[in-house]
Amino acid sequence: MGGHLNINHLMFLGQGALWTIGLSVIALIGGGIVGFVIALARISPLKSVRLASATYVQLVQGTPLLVILFLGYFGLAAIGLKVSPLTAASASLTLYVAAYLGEIWRGCIQSVPKPQWEAAEGLALSRTQRMSKVILPQAIRIATPPTVGFMVQIIKNTSLASVVGFVELMRSGQIVNNSLFEPFAIYAIIAVTYFAMCYPLSLFSQRLERRMGRGRSNLAPA
Amino acid sequence: MSLQLDFPAVLERWPSFLAGAVLTLELAAFATVLGALLGTLAAVGRGTHNALIAGASKAYVETIRNTPLLVQIFLVYFGLASLGLKFSAFAVAVAALTINVGAYTAEIMRAGFEAIPRGQIEAAEGLALSRLQIYWHIILLPAVEKVYPALTSQFVLLMLASSVCSQISAEELTAVANYIQSDTYRAFETYIIVAVLYVILSLVMRAGFWGLGLVLFPRRRRLGTPL
Amino acid sequence: SADLLDEITQAKKIRISTDLAIPPSGMMDSSMKPTGSDVEVAQLLAKDWGLELEFIQTTGATRIPNVLTGKADIIISTLSVTPERAKVIDFTKRYATLQSDVGCLKSSTVKDWPDVKDKSIGVSRGTTQDTTLSNMKDKDLKIARYDDDATMVTAAVSGQVDCVGSSATIINQIGVKNPSRVFESRIPLATFDLAIGLKKGEQRLMDKLNAWITENVKNGKLNAIYKKFHGVDLPTDMRS
Amino acid sequence: MHQNAPSSEPIVSLRDVQKSFGPLRVLDGVSFAVQRGEVLALIGRSGSGKSTALRCIDRFEKVDGGEIVVCGHRVDRPDVDLRALRQDVGIVFQSYNLFPHLTIEQNITLAPCAVKGIATAQARDLARKVLAQVGLEEKLHAYPEQLSGGQQQRAAIARSLAMQPKVMLFDEVTSALDPELTAEVLKVIEQLAADGMTMVMVTHEMGFAKGIADRIVFMHRGKVHETGPASILTSPTTPELTQFVGTGNLKS
Amino acid sequence: MHQNAPSSEPIVSLRDVQKSFGPLRVLDGVSFAVQRGEVLALIGRSGSGKSTALRCIDRFEKVDGGEIVVCGHRVDRPDVDLRALRQDVGIVFQSYNLFPHLTIEQNITLAPCAVKGIATAQARDLARKVLAQVGLEEKLHAYPEQLSGGQQQRAAIARSLAMQPKVMLFDEVTSALDPELTAEVLKVIEQLAADGMTMVMVTHEMGFAKGIADRIVFMHRGKVHETGPASILTSPTTPELTQFVGTGNLKS
Ligand SMILES: Nc1ncnc2c1ncn2[C@@H]1O[C@H](COP(=O)(O)OP(=O)(O)OP(=O)(O)O)[C@@H](O)[C@H]1O
Ligand SMILES: Nc1ncnc2c1ncn2[C@@H]1O[C@H](COP(=O)(O)OP(=O)(O)OP(=O)(O)O)[C@@H](O)[C@H]1O
Ligand SMILES: [Mg+2]
């Protein structure tokens, strides 16, 4: 107890940072897969599917992640699933990320110009073929910058997993602080670490966006 | 499963929930107003020709946008205390939320400013309006109108994010939930109720912003253009 | 359904819910390994029973939900025995006690309740200290609740609060962290029995735990752990 | 292509077709038919319903009433087999709508492979053939944005041809192009007509319509106002068509 | 408006004005003067520097050399009082630049209230007056987007007039309008000229320039190439003006 910041503390923080990255990757993959389904459901020809997915998005976007994490942590257990903090955090983040990515991607899919949909239809392509071969490849290009930008949000939001006892960067900082009691210094280190993880992504997303801006104007028909 | 849901046991604590919800709304309201001001200033700062001000604004925006709110709150809370400054948890929470949402507002407002056609500003200059008058009458309101949906979403997100203020002893909705669930040991029921309350709060806020939009943008009201 | 004791025995592993952010009961040493009195009690138990030990990290507020929802088998985490809690979980017999006080700055003149009226008292949200203080409605106290002891102590160390409601051990810790802000116990709050918590209706496990506690109180091992971290012996009435 | 003589069984036939957008009645009892190998030009003012009529034929719009039969498909029926219909019909729009993420070859082979299940190698040969038809062999591996507007439009025509449709629909395919590029696209369509392709085209190029069309349908306010051989353009009988032709406007 | 006879003291005078954008010399020694009550038309090819010259007068561009005096303000000097200058000068652009979030009345009263500190009630009367001048009384409470292009441009002129400027600058105020709307705007300007307003206008409407302008300044490659009364348009002396007038293009 007490003493000064030593290599063990830094390693512990580093381990937390790795978990933050790991959790972010899990959330991105899980949220990406579910979000993709949500995006498709939001533009489904079936009204009930559209309504259900819209409700899901509204509910999740209207609830703080912190509360979703609590619900995931205790709720999954309450319905009889024994889950570790990792599973609970992953599941909650997945649900959360899916709602946001789903909306972002829906916007991107719908921003593929209507004539492209019609041209694909006119070639007798089936709905699945139109989606997979014509619309999605174009939507992916549009979706890349906002998706990269959203990854920054994911990384930052994993810090909330600390409140259900998951030892990621934030929680590892709290634990180290608990043995050193230098809150300002330790939280500053944590802030810098988060910044180092997030800022490159922010920059990358901004660059992509600018490049897209140019590319898109090239694509405008004569 | 051994866990049985018992909502009445938790719901009888409704005065606490209500107090928490009110505090959450208060936090969001203060931070929204102050953050809108701070963010607008930062957006203006970023557009100035003064490299120092522009650089400082950019550094502020990027730092905040790339670190978690939770860390920011701890830094403000314990940082101020280390400097010997003591404020109430509410004041610190408002300050941290303001700093946070200000950065996002700045980015949104910047986009709004950039969307104002150059000709509008020249026309105003030609009418001998001062710089300040131009900013106020010609740039600010139309810019806000252009980015109003993005702005209001950001402020709703802020309200939701204020849940982390429970960490620094602000007794907002999530703090109340934590207290009640550790008192009644009915975690699941408590958090479901709280989730519902947050959804209601965000609907309330959206409705409020919709009404405010009607007041702020009479043209939209008259011409029936949706916001 | 299967008995929890059987499940533990089958899994050859016991999952113990422990808050590692409440020194000196649960904390990390300088090489970031769990340590503290609760940690050693848990380790002793696992060793005696020949089980692998898994710590389920928890905060004050999530200790009990952890066993209710089956995330952990038992709680060893300065869990005070209260009638409220006994409605939801079962307690073993006590394995230690906890003296709770209101602690204030050494330099302050606080002697009794009226003196703390205009001072904020930091507590860990949902702890027995929190509940006890919150129920003193007539005393008109200003309570600042934090999510865990670590944040509460940090608030005291950094000057956000001038009083804390906590265990005597934690109150003494504050001065160690920041010599310019030495806290000491001023108003006694209560003495709580600390017990191991477990889900209701696990009688076999309960019996086995009680037997284990009795044995280790008698052979002095629990006292040794307590003394190592808290600097004092367990109360005499408990050891006899 | 089959060079059958026009039979009594039309490839496309509209009978008393009704279509409204909300309160706006856009098609108000439109009837006409197209025989195999025939070239029909739809002309009329802006807003007279030409595009809507064309889009109804390929079921991009559902009709409110009347009957549409295209290559044996009952297009007005809700249970029409859309994919079968669209294999028989090729449609080309004003904005060429090539898929920007695919090369010209991929644009062309996409539908034959995906819909008809043609082997890739065979589809490539097909692409080469239809591109030769529109004079764009050398652009096989280019991306759409690397092509001029006229080239893109010709590629779009080639893409439709690759599905070997029985009838082609053109909606003002040249109106986004400047005169020089217009000429190169019209030449391609002329060649198609010469090869015996059945075509329905909406166009503002009166000179072109006169030269290529077997029959003219003049639409006015959602109705077929006058119809007849190309010669009606030089000697219109109704005052509306007289005025329309008289404006001398090539583009509306 | 004061109806003084043209005095020897011009309201606007440019002397040897130089202006470059980077390497591009846009104004290369431009000199001309406008007397009180005079209407001056600036004409010339696209890119000849007309807009730039006009913008220099109201200091939307800083000049590199030469002297500009407008209503006594030394516009070329860095310390010119911009707001005082712009109270004396009204400027109207091709894109009307009405403020879309304000009603026409608010558009008009904004500057008089904010700049001159006129009381609201008084400003409203003023708005009514200037709107009557441009024939738009009934549009007082409309928003810009509810107006046609010609009406918007007339409202923009009214907005300038409300500041009671000593000189008005017009930069191709009709070139975004179709002929019918153009006519209604030109009529307003004609009325202003008849009322004795001093005006400098860049225009491509040669017929209009001929009818209304007291003097023509023909710019060519950043220089004043020919200047004189409106009659120089019918009998130009330089080959450049001959060619320019000869193109017969009303719009460049
Ligand atoms: N999807 C739609 N929703 C509502 N109205 C429509 C829609 N499509 C077309 N219209 C209206 O139907 C009328 C006829 O349109 P259509 O496009 O068929 O005319 P057109 O003869 O092709 O004109 P143009 O020569 O300008 O292309 C127009 O008034 C148009 O505004
Ligand atoms: N802000 C600017 N930056 C760079 N070049 C400019 C700028 N403004 C004008 N120019 C250039 O200066 C030249 C003169 O422009 P100006 O607008 O004065 O011409 P103009 O006579 O008004 O032409 P038009 O009839 O097309 O309006 C043009 O070549 C133009 O491209
Ligand atoms: Mg059309």
Ligand SMILES: [Mg+2]
């Ligand atoms: Mg110009």
